[in-house]
Amino acid sequence: MTLRIIATGGTFDKHYDELEGKLGFDKSHLPQVILRARMTLPVQLEELPLLDSLDMNDADRQRILGACLRADETGIVVVHGTDTMKQTAEVLGAAQLPKTIVLTGAMIPYETKNSDALFNFGFACGIAQALPHGVYIAMNGRIFAWDKVRKNRSLGRFE
């Protein structure tokens, strides 16, 4: 089995730009994360444009769907911003692909102390190999079917 990892940005991949003095995107941290995880499973990383998920539009979601469609792998982890993760999950879920697609992300950027990014990424990599075909949101230790979840923004968590 090979796992496909699709990077789309979100808090997970936010980067502190020291000249600008603010958070944005540079390259994805995922190549480094995959090395750090010492993954012995073969992995294909695909880096789409990195976006804050509040800035994603329909075309961006179609691009993610296209990447899932074209993937040879049946296990896919999509690293995504949490704010509109549900909307992307709906687009992917409606397509009813014969694949296990797991969306995950982070509340704290990977490069920030005390980040949940590495935990969530590991969590999603487990689920993508273990659950039947379908589209799931997997964050902070909980797994949700794509059509049975909402983000509680005041608590910063999915329910």
Added chain:
Amino acid sequence: MTLRIIATGGTFDKHYDELEGKLGFDKSHLPQVILRARMTLPVQLEELPLLDSLDMNDADRQRILGACLRADETGIVVVHGTDTMKQTAEVLGAAQLPKTIVLTGAMIPYETKNSDALFNFGFACGIAQALPHGVYIAMNGRIFAWDKVRKNRSLGRFE
């Protein structure tokens, strides 16, 4: 669903003792790891004596089996040293409990830069919720049934 986490030591929980100048065990890092993971799933942490898995004997493995037997939860993650993880998995596997028990650990201590501990812990927490009852070893992105795995020590990985 509630997840039970059982700490038994291993590289994951090794701690640098600054007076002795060497690695040993103090308290488990798991309470801090669970907070960092922002787990919204209820979790029960049980801390057994923390041991290097090369120092574990039959009684130590029976203690781990006892903890799994007594657990109310059907999903269990056992954090364990990698050197004898297979032996403990065999003891747990032979008991054929109606639970999903996932053993995991780390190649690099949690408190050391570039550690795989948080990834592996997330990975195991996903699998413990997603796979059927059974005993599994889950490390570095791969899942093994307890009776179909061995550790390749020269490469530092399970096969």
Added chain:
Amino acid sequence: MTLRIIATGGTFDKHYDELEGKLGFDKSHLPQVILRARMTLPVQLEELPLLDSLDMNDADRQRILGACLRADETGIVVVHGTDTMKQTAEVLGAAQLPKTIVLTGAMIPYETKNSDALFNFGFACGIAQALPHGVYIAMNGRIFAWDKVRKNRSLGRFE
């Protein structure tokens, strides 16, 4: 000898707010930094309002001057944003206090991977004990007298 540390904010103390999804200020990281440094020298930490130094006005700088004036200690480290560090150094320098006052900060927040904050803080703590009375800017391995420095913003460094 006792060292006084005055926290005023800046990139050093920026904190990622996981509900807002952006960088701001919460409590200073300096209590934790001082513990981590295992400082055996007595230290007095004074926390002023934490500000982005671009948001500092004359009253804010007078408050910092007041803290330096009132301090019993003759060695003082001021943790400050880099963008207007020079302006604050000028206010402190003009007062010609019989103290060694060292302004420092960071290009990358303390809580972000690969931060220079701990290095700069150690650097300033050394200089505050070693140089004659005066006001200095100490960043990234270089020491500047307050009246002989400017920040090159395009390179993100003092010259």
Added chain:
Amino acid sequence: MTLRIIATGGTFDKHYDELEGKLGFDKSHLPQVILRARMTLPVQLEELPLLDSLDMNDADRQRILGACLRADETGIVVVHGTDTMKQTAEVLGAAQLPKTIVLTGAMIPYETKNSDALFNFGFACGIAQALPHGVYIAMNGRIFAWDKVRKNRSLGRFE
């Protein structure tokens, strides 16, 4: 001014070997530390054999003295194990070189969470530029002349 950094090992540079499962030495972390510190001062790094300072003998100390003698720079930071830092300081001090030589190290390895290594390194880099010629031990916020210091091993600190 240029600063010379001499790496000799010690806790600062200890590295966790994931195949052996114990602490030893690989390459020095100092190239990475110097980049992280964003040092704008020119720096010459010289890497001597990396040793636990309990394993250092007279020849090892003469090698360090030789490196200090040959250095063109008048400011030198020696990164060294703490257990015999005083003995090396005595060898360097007796030579009465017209240079400012600062020995520093760490209680916790650079690559371990909560390490004091980066603080101590910054501290020493400040002192090496600011104090008159002489040999100093600089650890955890305190500066000692080479002939007025001892290590209290039960407290893990210099006095």
